[in-house]
Amino acid sequence: MKLDELMKRMQAETIQPGPDIAIQTAYTSDLLSDVMAHAESNSLLITIQAHTNTIAVAFNADIRAVLICHNRPVPDDMKQAAAREHIGIYRTNDNQYVSSWKVYTLLQG
Amino acid sequence: MKNIPIDINESSLVVMDLIFKLKIRDVMTRGLISAKRCDSMHHIQQLMKDNSITGVPIVENKRLYGIISIDDIINALEHGYRDDPAEKHMTTNLVVLDEDMPLSFAINYFDKYGFGRYPVLNARQEVVGIITTRNVNISLLMALIKEIHELESRIEPHPTPDNxxxxxxxxxxxxxxxxxxxxxxxxxxxxxxxxxxxxxxxxxxxxxxxxxxxxxxxxxxxxxxxxxxxxxxxxxxxxxxxxxxxxxxxxxxxxxxxxxxxxxxxxxxxxxxxxxxxxxxxxxxxxxxxxxxxxxxxxxxxxxxxxx
Structure with missing residues (x-):
């Protein structure tokens, strides 16, 4: 499913628009080393880590978009880094568990 | 504690070079805020407050007559002579610096006399500025930053292997x-x-x-x-x-x-x-x-x- 459509169906807020690509899978974790070790390329990251290092990790691991849970505030430097690396940032009030279930259901359906 | 933590006799060559090369005139504040002998202590208190300073030299026609420090103002408030003229309470036994002196003199004076500021005179004995520990610290920091940049630019990059x-x-x-x-x-x-x-x-x-x-x-x-x-x-x-x-x-x-x-x-x-x-x-x-x-x-x- 296209990233844009997936985020619309999730009713997630767009903080920084992501690339126009199809997302096959996602990875949920708040441990950045775990993300780098296990997240698949071209995936979506579901996390509460709203800071620039998340973008650095996403870039290294070929993650194309980040979904921030719990409506955590996204700092400006994170937005700027994401814009520079063409990585999307979206935000939801759901927690990681509910977000993961929704994304999983939408991608399987 | 030393006012400016630099040993003017035993510092590194770079620092020694700086404090002897920089002259008082390079470091001092030029736009001098001063008062006249007949100005009231109250007026000087207001000058200090408005300009966030703690000392005001008493100057007329570029000639230095004395200095009023924040301590003099506190005494005036305590003993109720806010309306007295500055002339009556200013310090007249003054320690001054010459604008041509190297910065090392100022550092030495701050330690030797314990004043917070020194009026600076030129060769004709005219007041041309004032120097505080803040002036010294800022100018030294700026000069050191410049020096470090220069030193860093001289560092040779590692040789790059061919491939x-x-x-x-x-x-x-x-x-x-x-x-x-x-x-x-x-x-x-x-x-x-x-x-x-x-x-x-x-x-x-x-x-x-x-x-x-x-x-x-x-x-x-x-x-x-x-x-x-x-x-x-x-x-x-x-x-x-x-x-x-x-x-x-x-x-x-x-x-x-x-x-x-x-x-x-x-x-x-x-x-x-x-x-x-x-x-x-x-x-x-x-x-x-x-x-x-x-x-x-x-x-x-x-x-x-x-x-x-």
Missing amino acids: TYMLKEYHVRQYGFDEAGKASNNLKKFLQEHQHPTRLMRRAAVAAYELEMNLVVHSTGGTLTIIVTQEKVEINVVDHGPGITDVEQAMREGFTTANEWIQSLGFGAGMGLPNARRVSDEFDIESSPDGTRVRSVIYLNPQDAPAT
Whole structure:
């Protein structure tokens, strides 16, 4: 499913628009080393880590978009880094568990 | 305590050179705020308040008559003579500096006399400015920054081996989270530009990032050097301590010494070093209390990698 459509169906807020690509899978974790070790390329990251290092990790691991849970505030430097690396940032009030279930259901359906 | 913590006789050559080369006139405040002999203590108090200063020289026709300090104002308030003219209470036994003197004189005077400021006179005995410890500190700091830039620009870069097509050195600060990721992101961009396979790029970026984060989280700062040749990516990390007590334990997944606030940022999960080793074709680590050295190599052609 296209990233844009997936985020619309999730009713997630767009903080920084992501690339126009199809997302096959996602990875949920708040441990950045775990993300780098296990997240698949071209995936979506579901996390509460709203800071620039998340973008650095996403870039290294070929993650194309980040979904921030719990409506955590996204700092400006994170937005700027994401814009520079063409990585999307979206935000939801759901927690990681509910977000993961929704994304999983939408991608399987 | 010394007002300005510089030994004017025994400092480094660079500092000695600066404090003798800089003249009082280069350092002093020129737009002098002064008052006349007939001005009231109250008026001078207002001058100090409006300009955030703690001393006002009494000057007429460029001639210095005295100085009123904040202590004189406090006395005036305490003893109720706010409306007296400055002339009656100013300090007339003055210590002044000459604008042609080197800065070392000012530093010496601040220690010798304990005043907070000195009026500065020119050769014709006219008041041309005032010098405070703040002036001295700021000008010294600016001069040192300039000097350090010059010294750094003279450092020769490492010789680049013939077949190297990228060599970069990054200085990584302890807790420098804002800058972290620069080395690995740059490496990945470089490999992307040279169209290396995605999996390989990711391995190299992961190794660089984990080692970079290790410096940020665990060391007191260090250097990360990336060398890319036709055959391989080599990442060398050297830090200044405190060293890893048990390297074998540190290489085990899940073992961490990171504190809570670092973990709240998503680091210190005890996966950094194991991750870096997993993606590397060659991986060496040695550590002592003086520092840790790590070397990670990733071959650009899988057939070059040693069998593991």
